[in-house]
Amino acid sequence: PRPVRRSGGSRGRRRTPAKRSALLTVAVPSACVMGVAGIAAASVGGLGASAGETKDDTTNLAAADPASVKPVAANSKIDTQLAALSADARDFGDRASRTQERLDLKARQEAEKKKRDDEAKRREAMRPKFVLPVNREGLSAYYGQAGVNWMSVHTGIDFPVSYGTEVMAATDGTVRTQYNSAYGNMAIVTAADGTETWYCHLSSTRIRSGSVKAGDVIAYSGNSGNSTGPHLHFEVRPGGGSAIDPLPWLRSHGLDPT
Numbered sequence: 001p002r003p004v005r006r007s008g009g010s011r012g013r014r015r016t017p018a019k020r021s022a023l024l025t026v027a028v029p030s031a032c033v034m035g036v037a038g039i040a041a042a043s044v045g046g047l048g049a050s051a052g053e054t055k056d057d058t059t060n061l062a063a064a065d066p067a068s069v070k071p072v073a074a075n076s077k078i079d080t081q082l083a084a085l086s087a088d089a090r091d092f093g094d095r096a097s098r099t100q101e102r103l104d105l106k107a108r109q110e111a112e113k114k115k116r117d118d119e120a121k122r123r124e125a126m127r128p129k130f131v132l133p134v135n136r137e138g139l140s141a142y143y144g145q146a147g148v149n150w151m152s153v154h155t156g157i158d159f160p161v162s163y164g165t166e167v168m169a170a171t172d173g174t175v176r177t178q179y180n181s182a183y184g185n186m187a188i189v190t191a192a193d194g195t196e197t198w199y200c201h202l203s204s205t206r207i208r209s210g211s212v213k214a215g216d217v218i219a220y221s222g223n224s225g226n227s228t229g230p231h232l233h234f235e236v237r238p239g240g241g242s243a244i245d246p247l248p249w250l251r252s253h254g255l256d257p258t
């Protein structure tokens with residue numbers, strides 16, 4: 001145990017107290033002189049400092065002559081004020097704690113949302129934006145071929161798939177369906193850049209309107225219209241205009257059905 005040392009001690013080696021105890025160092029030994037003010041100062045100081053830091057000073061306070069600490073009317077008033085102050089501090093602490101909990105919850109929710117958004121972005125980035133219209137490679141007819149079924153030349157490519165094969169949107173876009181005596185049941189997907197992809201001779205359609213993503217099954221292949229057997233006739237029409245050869249277009253998007 002350290003010896004009880006009063007301020008202005010005779011050692012000459014003045015302790016340079018940390019700022020936390022400056023108030024107590026002055027106030028406590030002077031309690032008998034300062035009376036109310038000293039006690040109040042000591043009490044207030046005690047509120048702010050942690051238990052470990054005030055230990056020595058508390059000992060000092062206990063060592064002060066109890067007789068000199070006289071309860072006076074002013075004291076109880078200050079006690080009341082201090083109690084209110086203390087209650088305010090607790091209340092503030094409670095509110096701060098609840099605020100912190102709300103902030104923590106908000107931060108967690110935001111972090112979780114960001115995680116979900118990032119995952120969705122990752123999936124969106126990974127998702128193929130161009131897809132072959134059927135899960136089958138090999139063609140039975142090419143673009144530009146002359147043939148009995150075509151008035152001039154072939155305006156698309158034919159996939160030799162059996163009746164009822166799933167037909168997928170080649171691009172993201174908006175789908176619509178119609179019937180044409182030559183093309184039979186057909187679905188048309190219009191991409192954001194205006195490119196139309198046509199899916200013809202269908203047996204039935206699955207998605208007749210609205211937004212689709214590349215790879216969505218929009219219809220089933222068939223033999224409707226001017227067709228001599230089940231297959232999928234596929235066309236590409238930039239800007240909804242004339243049909244181009246779908247093969248270079250597909251290859252430019254990393255796809256090769258041959």
Ligand SMILES: [Zn+2]
Binds near residue numbers: 156157158232233234
């Ligand atoms: Zn065809």
